Structure formats: structure tokens, C-alpha cells
Amino acid sequence: MLRRSFFTLLAVLATVTAQAADAPKKLLVVTVTTGFRHSSIETAEKVLAEIGKSSGAFTVDFVQQPPGQPKNPGRAPEKKLKETDEAFKTRQENYSQALAGYNAANAVWTEQVKAYMADKMALDKIKDYDGFIFANTTGDLQFPDREGFVELIKGGKAFIAMHSGGDTYHPFRGYVDMLGGEFLTHKAQVEVQPILHNPAHPATKPIPAGWRVFDEIYIFKNYDPATVHALMGLNAHPNEGTPGYYPVSWCKDFGKGKVFYTSLGHREDVWDPTWKADTKDRKNTPEIARTYQEHILGGIKWALGLVECEAELGNVKAVAE
Structure with missing residues (x-):
């Protein structure tokens, strides 16, 4: 009887373990902004919930x-041509x-954010x-323990960021080093055809050869190609066409954790194939948006360890100019 009970217990434990392994992963999506706030954030939240549910890979x-959040009045005015001194x-x-x-007003609001994030x-x-x-975070997110958060990722968690996730926590070197690069600037939105550095990676495997996307393309600083596994990039400046390497997406191991980043995702029609369908506001076809969703889903699943792929560092030797 004891022997039978022992094996029954083992069978139950094996079943529970298998069910836990098959259960969707739990992701926390942060969309806080203390700098510029993208209009695409609401769309990003919707899409992330949808692809998590449809894939069965994760919940959010x-x-x-x-x-x-108070509205910044922007830059100081400059004198217009023929404007009187009095008017200026x-x-x-x-x-x-x-x-x-x-x-x-911003000082008051920042304290509210700080208490909320605490x-x-x-x-x-x-x-x-x-x-x-x-998902398109910006600025100082007012984490109660930002160093502890980075250590949490290093201890074995997944970290995923889209677009202005690269325009976040600039003064905090721990975040920049974890991500692998830092937003410097951008120019006008433009159509680009990224190079696929590793077409076998889950984040790039869904992207067809010759894929083009219209978006706001970032220029980075503090990017060291030796410390990341490049997924997509450009061999010329996206707007000016001058030669040089300009990263678009990458991934890396970070301690026991994994990091995936894509700089694409400024526009709603990059995220969502249904956004303003059949209107002149769309610059990307629904198929381009579906490919982007598969791109980020592949990156998320890789970062979570749900799919495997070698991601050796320094696979692209060029340095961004």
C-alpha cells in the first residue's frame, strides 16, 4: 500500500509540474512616461494583451x-521674420x-508618480x-529600487522593451548597460528595409526578405556591438544615407536573464493592422503590422526561454557612427 501511494504521489507531482510548465508566463507591462508620451501606447497595450492571449504564451x-501629466510648453519662442520687438x-x-x-504642476505630478510606483x-x-x-516608456520611471530591479532581471527574468524603452532612465547607467544602448536622436519618420542579421532567431524568423517598414528610426549612443546579439540594423543613416551602422533591434543574455529590444513601434499602424484601416493616415499595410507583432512575439518568447536560439555576442562588428 505504501509503495502504491508513493508512486501515486510521484505521478501527481509529475502532472502538476507539467501543468506548471505549460501554464502561460506572467508579464508585467509598464507604460509609464515622465517624458514624451507616445500616442501609440494605448494601442501597444491592446496588442500585447491580444498576442499574449492568442499565442497562449503569456498573460499581462x-x-x-x-x-x-501636465503638458510641457516646449521650447522657448524664437523671433519670427518681421515680428515686432513688442510682439516677441x-x-x-x-x-x-x-x-x-x-x-x-510637474513637481506635484512627479511626486504622485513616485508614490504610485513605490x-x-x-x-x-x-x-x-x-x-x-x-512599452514606449520614457524618462525617469521613479522606481522605488531601480538597482534592485536590474538585479531582478539579472537573476533570471525576461526584459523586453519597444521603441522609447530606449529613451528611458538616461541618467541610470545600470539600465542603459542592461538594455545595451541609449536613444540619442531621431529625424523625420521614414521607410527603411532593415538587414536581418540572424534570420533564424525567433524575433526575425517571421520577417520576410526585403521587408520594409515606415516608422521613427532611432539613432543610438552608448551602443557597443560586442555586447549584444544584433537582430536588425541598417548600413546607412535612415534619413541621410551616409554610411555607418545603425542598430534597429538586438538581444542579449544578462546574467541569468535575457533582454530583447526593438526600436520599432512609434506608430500605431506598426503595432496594429486594424488601426484606421483604409485611411490615408496609415503608412504601413496590415501585413507589415502583423509581421511586427510576430517579431515582438518571437522576441518575447525567446526572452522568456520558451524558444531557444543561439545568440552569440558581437555578431555584427560595425560600430554606430
Whole structure:
């Protein structure tokens, strides 16, 4: 009887273990912005939930910032051609008042974000997630323990970021080193045809040869090709055409964790094949958006360890100019 009970227990444990292995991974999607806020964030949230559900690979929870982010008045005015000194002085004064109001309101709002993030991103509350997605985040996210978060990824979690996830935590070197690069600038949105450096990788395998996409293409700094596995890139500046290497997407092991980043994803029609269908606002076909979804799904699954692929570092030797 004891022997039979022992083997029954083993069978139950094996079943439970198999079910746990097959269960969807848990991802926490962060869409907080303390800098520029992309209009595509809401679309990104929808798409990530949809592809998680349709693939069965993962579920998502969200950390979204408190409402009420004040609007930055932008750059100081410059004198217009034929503008009178009096008119220009008036515009300068109006701008100064608007800037002072913004600074005061932003200080209050930043404290609200800080308190919100202290609750939502406390390490004891997020430690059971399998990974994290920064979907078009910007600025200082006010994490209660940003160093602890990086160590959490290094300890075996997945980290995935899209587009302005590369325009996040600039003063924090730990984040930049984890990601593998840092946003420097961009010019006008443009159509590009990225080079596929590893067509066998899950993030690039769905992308057909000659694939073109219209988006805001980032130029990076603090990017060292020896420290990442390049997935997509350009051999010339996306707008100017001057020679040089310009990365678009990459991945890397990070301690026991894995990092996947794609700089694509500024536009709604890159994310969503249904966004403003059959209107002049679309610059990308639905098929391009479906390919992008497969691109990020492949990267997410790789980062979560659901699919395997060699990702040796330094597979592209050129250095971005």
C-alpha cells in the first residue's frame, strides 16, 4: 500500500509540474512616461494583451501612470521674420508664465508618480513575474529600487522593451548597460528595409526578405556591438544615407536573464493592422503590422526561454557612427 501511494504521489507531482510548465508566463507591462508620451501606447497595450492571449504564451498585467501629466510648453519662442520687438516680448513673457506653471504642476505630478510606483513596483510585489515589458516608456520611471530591479532581471527574468524603452532612465547607467544602448536622436519618420542579421532567431524568423517598414528610426549612443546579439540594423543613416551602422533591434543574455529590444513601434499602424484601416493616415499595410507583432512575439518568447536560439555576442562588428 505504501509503495502504491508513493508512486501515486510521484505521478501527481509529475502532472502538476507539467501543468506548471505549460501554464502561460506572467508579464508585467509598464507604460509609464515622465517624458514624451507616445500616442501609440494605448494601442501597444491592446496588442500585447491580444498576442499574449492568442499565442497562449503569456498573460499581462499593467502598470500605468496616474492621470494628469501636465503638458510641457516646449521650447522657448524664437523671433519670427518681421515680428515686432513688442510682439516677441509678449510671446516670451507668455512662455515664461506657462513654463513656470508647468514646472510647478510637474513637481506635484512627479511626486504622485513616485508614490504610485513605490506601491506598484515594489520588489516584493513584482518578484513573481516571469518578465517585464517597457512599452514606449520614457524618462525617469521613479522606481522605488531601480538597482534592485536590474538585479531582478539579472537573476533570471525576461526584459523586453519597444521603441522609447530606449529613451528611458538616461541618467541610470545600470539600465542603459542592461538594455545595451541609449536613444540619442531621431529625424523625420521614414521607410527603411532593415538587414536581418540572424534570420533564424525567433524575433526575425517571421520577417520576410526585403521587408520594409515606415516608422521613427532611432539613432543610438552608448551602443557597443560586442555586447549584444544584433537582430536588425541598417548600413546607412535612415534619413541621410551616409554610411555607418545603425542598430534597429538586438538581444542579449544578462546574467541569468535575457533582454530583447526593438526600436520599432512609434506608430500605431506598426503595432496594429486594424488601426484606421483604409485611411490615408496609415503608412504601413496590415501585413507589415502583423509581421511586427510576430517579431515582438518571437522576441518575447525567446526572452522568456520558451524558444531557444543561439545568440552569440558581437555578431555584427560595425560600430554606430
